[in-house]
């Protein structure tokens with residue numbers, strides 16, 4: 001078993017040795033996003049090679065283009081609800097290999113020429129190596145002026161600059177999280193120490209007052225030994241997204257739950273997982289920088305924080321219901337019943353798999369009462385999304 005990428009391990013170890021134990025959230029930030037050696041940032045083995053069947057994990061866009069086709073259809077309806085502005089912008093953050101962007105652009109070009117004519121696609125991607133992979137997958141449109149642009153960070157977009165759709169797929173689950181445990185002393189946080197040449201976890205008081213106040217409304221009935229995670233970066237993120245939206249929608253796809261469901265007493269071990277070569281385990285201290293780390297998203301905190309920033313909650317559903325609302329059955333007509341393509345598309349719908357573990361949250365600003373096809377079937381009551389929420 002490897003401890004991980006040697007230079008990354010040395011960089012994290014030296015920070016711990018200099019300052020003492022660091023909160024787990026800092027360890028995860030360095031492991032995934034250290035500017036030179038982080039899992040998602042290294043150019044010697046870019047994340048593009050880590051996503052997909054030959055990598056560590058795959059995402060919906062690796063499975064089948066149907067999600068991108070459905071999103072194009074949803075974007076076309078959003079465009080009409082916005083009165084077909086002179087420019088409809090889709091901003092995708094954390095676009096991975098650029099496959100979802102490719103599927104959305106191809107479907108728009110083929111099926112929705114009026115939208116395509118006014119469509120500008122922006123990718124938020126800090127890693128030059130990932131941008132290369134995206135350029136390769138989006139080559140068909142690179143010679144069209146103003147069709148596709150890249151920015152390094154959300155912060156580089158001016159406030160109120162977006163009219164259109166802000167989109168992400170499996171972005172928020174990759175944000176660094178605080179890890180929490182209920183002990184006899186009360187709620188404590190996991191910190192990371194470096195002893196005898198190894199990273200080890202230790203329990204210490206919470207690292208900030210903000211974390212303590214976030215935990216107060218959700219933690220009252222947790223039993224001793226209960227472990228979970230808190231994604232404060234997600235709350236900051238939706239706040240920044242809301243500030244950049246002038247008119248339009250925010251559509252977030254990820255695995256996750258309402259706060260009520262995520263923080264229920266039955267879920268005693270939290271949702272933190274590591275992925276390497278399609279194997280799943282819970283040990284963040286092996287293969288540091290050579291494995292992905294994720295947690296399930298608290299969609300309630302996104303809805304509540306968004307509402308505090310002028311984003312109304314349009315609705316919340318799962319991927320299966322989202323795709324069915326957008327007419328996936330008609331999109332699949334004509335596929336050979338035994339074809340691997342149909343089997344792949346159905347994978348995105350499976351009630352015991354991607355169809356229900358993935359959720360879709362849509363929020364809007366300055367669009368009166370939008371009724372969206374993707375939200376036609378919503379198996380979650382809206383009140384459940386914001387009950388027991390802690391943004």
Ligand SMILES: C[S@@+](CC[C@H](N)C(=O)[O-])C[C@H]1O[C@@H](n2cnc3c(N)ncnc32)[C@H](O)[C@@H]1O
Nearest residue numbers: 040059093094095096124125126169170171174
């Ligand atoms: C699990 S991958 C998903 C990739 C892609 N959306 C897909 O579905 O295949 C998460 C991606 O989010 C990116 N990411 C995380 N934080 C980011 C940030 N602050 N800005 C831009 N991208 C970010 C990571 O670099 C990584 O490429």
